[in-house]
Amino acid sequence: MPRGLRHKDSTEVSTTSIDVSHPTKIPAATATTVSATTASQLPAAPATDSTDTETSIDGDGATASLPVRLWDRAYNDLKQEERGLVDVYEKILSWQLQDGPGSAVPESQPNTIAQNNSDARRRQMIQLIHAGLDKTSREATVKESLGVAVNVVLLARNIISSAIQAMPQAALAWTGICLALEVLANPITATEANRKGVDYVVKRMDWYWSLSSNLLKNPPDHADELSGVRSELENRIVDLYKVLLSYQVKSVCSYYRNRGLVFLRDVIKLDNWDADLGAIRDAERCFRDDTEIYNAQQATSHLEQLVSHARNQEMQHMSEKDQQCLNHLRLTDPFDDKTRIERTKGGLLKDSYRWVLDNSDFQQWRNHPESRLLWIKGNPGKGKTMLLCGIINELDRDSSADACRRNVAYFFCQATDSRINNATAVLRGLVYLLVDRQPSLLPHVRSEYDRAGELLCKDGYTWDALSRIFTSILRDPNLRMTSLVIDALDECVTDLPQLLDLIAQKSSGSSRVKWIVSSRNWLEIEERLETAAEKARLSLELNAQSVANAVNAYIRHKVDELAQLKKYDPNTRDTVQGYLSSNANGTFLWVALVCQALADLKVQKWHTLEKLRSFPPGLDSLYARMIDYIRDSEDSDLCKHILAVATIVRRPVSLQELTSLVEMPGGISDDRESLGKIIELCGSFLTLRDQTVYFVHQSAQDFLLGKAAGQASKKASQVTFGWVFPSGTGSVDHDILSRSLHAMSTALRRDFVRVPDPDPLATVRYSCVYWVDHLCDSVPGTNTKRDDLLEDDEVVHTFLKTKYLYWLEALSLLRAMPEGVIAIRQLEDLLVRIRLTPL
Known part of the structure; x- marks a missing residue:
């Protein structure tokens, strides 16, 4: 809760006679006219909508709608967090329910509010506000009239001061009068601010009450994947309700407090109604940002389902052989990769990419038939991947609206994942999505698949076969207008030159196909793409102001989240936002890493600023600090x-x-919670998603390998490499090999038949497929100590002699037999190389 909304004063409060003793008789919708200061009408407590689709059982036994449930959550949370404030409020309400006489609520007044009658609580609150405004309306009118006179005098202050400056006694008296008037102005402005604020707050509560029913209504079947986002949005509404309720409760306490005490509090601005209202508007802005993300994802999900339905109708007519072919083509689903990227980066914020939609280079590519290749380039951490996610969403909306005429296929390269870090995987992913979205293109794949079978996607000639398939698809006269998007070309670590040559060649061919690619500012990529006929570059460095504006929007969003999570006061919030804006240097990743560190449960609110200033500007400097x-x-x-x-x-x-x-x-290998905490210790380098360990960004891996891009940070990067790899990377390969062989020797046995539950291969899946790769990299040929691994009766020979058939069976269960064939060939080649190496 923002500091301005906190209140723990239980001072006596005066009372007035209002009828709230029979809440069930209060009309569902009423309005009370406020004083002249607040001329508009306040709505009554929102009525329960019996048509709401999502309900729960209320405390009084009735069925509660979604808005009721959210309101009750907010009130109960506020009662826990602001116990003193709510207790004073409920004592006022208890006194009124008894219709007690007297001018003040005694301190001994018990709290008799029935906490299980939530419907009564809501209606009683609005009635107390109405009654309190009526009670203080005469006071407000007097203050308003007095305020007009005070303002007139203060506006004439400079004129009068000039006129009497030659008369010292008069000037001194006039200064005292001005000071007194300024002090008197505080209670006047406080009353006006509160009454306007109450009018605003009650109306906004009514608005969000109605909005929540529509915004969070039960999603259709296809939106199950949005359940997590929807649940988080419910939490945001509850947080917003809390600040709105806090303002109303605080106002009620003010209306029934001793009027002389209220005047004194207003003189020293103890109740800062403007600041409280500002905190509410900050919470509303945060909620609007989250709502925009939710709506965009919901719309995208709906459109994707429409397209999927149309595709499914086509695929129902596919033969079993067609389905088998498509399944073998699929290594990873680029759609799943995109969804994972967006989720792990906290959702796609439209303000972080919308600038590119109006960019002249992008508009040229999008609108002109002859503009077929757009290369988006920029330094690490500039948001290229999320930028392309946003572009894909926009193109997907176009294609969903015209599902019979357009395709969008895309691929996200990732250097740390061998499944998606090579040219063949890129081509395979594009072909898979094209066929998945337009099944009539499948015969182009079948022509090769019928000859090679499953090996089409596994064996050494895959690139040539896929190139033929891809070329045939692009030449198909029935191919729809197609957009092909490839992210992070610099993370394609195998056969990048041939992929670049294919892009340059094919982008100059078909008029129905347009390309967007992204990468770092690499000369190799620029030279290869230079041969493309119709191309354009969009440099993020040359659009630094647009990127900076996008980063600032991202900063506001992340700081809003932090302020809600850590309950920052306005000064802390502004300081955090200012530091991030001053040091981000147009880098999304730097902001994300710093905000992640500040969100850590171990970082208490009062340590925030000290922690914040410990983060130096620049990605590599931040990595060195971590x-x-x-x-x-x-x-x-x-x-x-x-x-x-x-x-x-x-x-x-x-x-x-x-x-x-x-x-x-000891003892934590089966403790996922402890393992997750260990990964958190490497927080600025590694992240955990779906129980899998990933690098937060390719630049983090580059830094560990001593390959930092900046000259100033290269030394720190190389020092880090020396610490992480004191004996070189080959030594780590050797350790991985040794532990893999030991783990497989323990886990592999005869006749698995099927994978039981729990899966005995869970810990050795990686080892089964990749142990030979680590063997090859740990035996450079000149290192005789490691060459001994291949001698008779050493660990490799012993493993193959005792576990070879079990290993093949495990590969079969893992559907990795083709990788096993390649591994055996690697072993043969390695043995030949070792024998030919002179001693």
């Missing part, structure tokens, strides 16, 4: 080993797999 923090922690050795393994593995590993690759402290 490495120092990790090195000084009690778990530095464990963190170092986890960072080393996460950097070297061929794909992100699950927590269970990690326990077989890194020696964990």
Whole structure:
């Protein structure tokens, strides 16, 4: 709760006679005319809507609608957080229910409010506000008239001061009068601010009451994936209700407090109604941002379902062989990758990408038939991936509105995941989405699949086969107008040149296909794309102001979340926002990492500013700061080993797999909560999503490998590499190999038949597929110590001699037999290389 809304004064309050003793007789919708200061009408307590689709059982046994349930949650939370304030309010209400005589509520007045009668609570509150406004209306009218006179005198202050400056005694007296008038003006303005504020707050409560029924009505079947976002939006409404209720409760206490005491409080501005209203508007802005994200995701989900329905009707006519072909083509679903990226980055904020929709380069690409390739380039952390997510959403809306004429296919490269960090995977993902969205294109895949079978997507000639398929699809006269989007070309670590050549060539071919690609500012990419005929560049550095504005919008959104979570007072909130804005340097990732650190449960509100200033500007400087923090922690050795393994593995590993690759402290290998906390210790480098360990960004892995981009930070990056890999990366490969062989020797056995539950392969899935890769990288040929691994009766020979068939069975269960064939070939090649290497 913002500091301005807090109140713990239980001072005596005066009373007036109002009839709230029979709440059930109060009309569902009434309005009370306020004084001249607040001419508009206040609505009555919102009536329960019996048509609401989502209900719960109210405390009095009745069925409660969604708005009722949210209101009750907010009131009960406020009662817990602001116990003193709400207790004073409920004593006032208790006194009124007894219709007690006298001018003040005694301190001994018991709280007799029935907490299980939530409908009465809501109606009683609005009646108390009406009665309190009526009670103080004469006082407000007098203050309003007095305020006019005071303002007239104060406006003439400069003129009068000039006229009497030659008369010292008069000037001194006039100064005293002006000071007195300014002090007198405080209670006048406070009363006006409160009455206007109450008018605003009660109307907004009525508005959000009605809005919640429509905004959060039961989603259709296709929106199940939005349930988490919907639940979070409910929490945001409850937070908003709390600040609105706090203002109303505080106002009621003010109306029934001794009027002389109220005057004194207003003189010193103890009750800062303007600040309270400002906090409410901040909460409303935060809620509007979250609502916009929810609505956008809901609309996207709905449109996707419409397109999916149309696709499903086509796919119902596909043969079993067609379905099998499509399943084998799918390695990862780019749609799932995009959804994961948006979710893990906290949702797609429209303000973070909407600027590009009006950018002249983007408009040229979108509107002119001859403009077919747009390259979006920028430095790490500038928001390229989320920018492309936003562009894809816009293109998807176009294609959903015209589902029979347009396609959108996309792919997100990620260097740390071997499934999506190579040219073949990019082409495979694009072909999969094109066929998935336009099943009539499947015969182009079947022509190759019928010859090669499953090996089409597994064997060494995959790139050539997929290139033929892709070219055939682009030449299909029935291909719809198509947009192809590839993010992070710089994270395509295998065969990037041939992918760039294909993009340059194909973007100059079909008039029905347009391309958008993104990457860092790499000369290699620029040179290869230079051969494309119709191309345009959109540099984020050349659009620095637009990016800065987008980052500032993102900062406001993240600070609103922090302020709600940590209950920042206005000064703390403004300081955090100011520091982030001054030091972000147009980098989304830097803001995200700092906000993540500030949101940590261990960071108390009063430590926020000290913690904030410990974060230097610049990504690499922040990484260096976090490495120092990790090195000084009690778990530095464990963190170092986890960072080393996460950097070297061929794909992100699950927590269970990690326990077989890194020696964990005793007793926590089966404790997911503790394992998750260990990953949190590496917070600015690693993140946990769906029980899988990922790097927060490619730049984090680059920093650990000593490849930081900036010259100023390269030394810190290289020092970090020396700490994480004191004996080089080959030593880590060797450790992973040794632990993999040990884990597989323990877990693999005969006749799994099917994977039982719990899955005995859960900890060794990664090891089964990739142990040979780590063997090859840990045996460079000149290192005779590691060459001994391949000698007779050493660990590799022993494993193959005793577990070879079990390993093949495990690969079959993991559907990774083609990878096993490749691994065996790698072993053969390695043995040949070792034998040919001179001693």
